[in-house]
Amino acid sequence: MDTEDVRLQIYRSFVDTGRPPTLVELTAQIGLDDVRRALQQLAGARHIVLGADGEVVMAHPFSAVPLGFSAMGRRTLWWGGCAWDSFALPHLLPDEPSVLVATQCPGCARALAWDVTTMAPPAGPEVAHFLTPVSAMWDDVVTTCANQRLYCSEDCVDRWLRERSVPRGYVMDLATLWRLASGWYDGRLTHGYQRRDPADAATYLRSVGLEGPFWGL
Ligand SMILES: [Zn+2]
Ligand SMILES: [Zn+2]
Helix, strand or coil, X not given: CCHHHHHHHHHHHHHHHCCCCCHHHHCCCCCHHHHHHHHHHHHHCCCCEECXXXXXXXXXXXXXXXXXXXXXXXXXXXXXXCHHHHHHHHHHCCCCCEEEEEEECCCCCCEEEEEEECCCCCCCCXXXXXXXXXXXXXXXXXXXXXXXXXXXXXXXXXXXXHHHCCCCCEEEEHHHHHXXXXXXXXXXXXXXXXXXXXXXXXXXXXXXXCCCHHHCC
């Protein structure tokens, strides 16, 4: 069992149960020192995010902690990660072609929900706001994801920004968010997955209509 097997075990656990494996579960086949080494390698390569006690907190698009979203499939309930991650789930999970994504507008606290499918973007006037530019997304990726939210409208985004005196990040409609999420995580459930290099990432972002300094393009 190598590092890639550990990565896949983490993803399989998230897919099947909605949560990451515990350290005890990961040590079923290899020793604790090897598990810890594999987790450190995976975190260093940005495949996963570890918490203070070395536990798995995120394996994008999955999250072990609440970040403002829930995502309900036919048999499984996930913390949805951020807006991008929540909208990605039906695309990544062949057995879950429709996922009910729910959240609360950070601007006005209204409850919001969409049936997100692989067929077409959900209809609606809501917008996504991403606060942290791509160049800084991994400085603190949990905080980055926690600030990639869905709002009723641009007015609610502006209210949220005004109350915190923080500069606007990037606002996109539901269709753009859905396109961004649709193929971004392709391959993560497959053995031998390679993360996109910057050139491939740029090509993907442009293909879904995202450009400009926020995206590093
Ligand atoms: Zn609102
Ligand atoms: Zn995220």
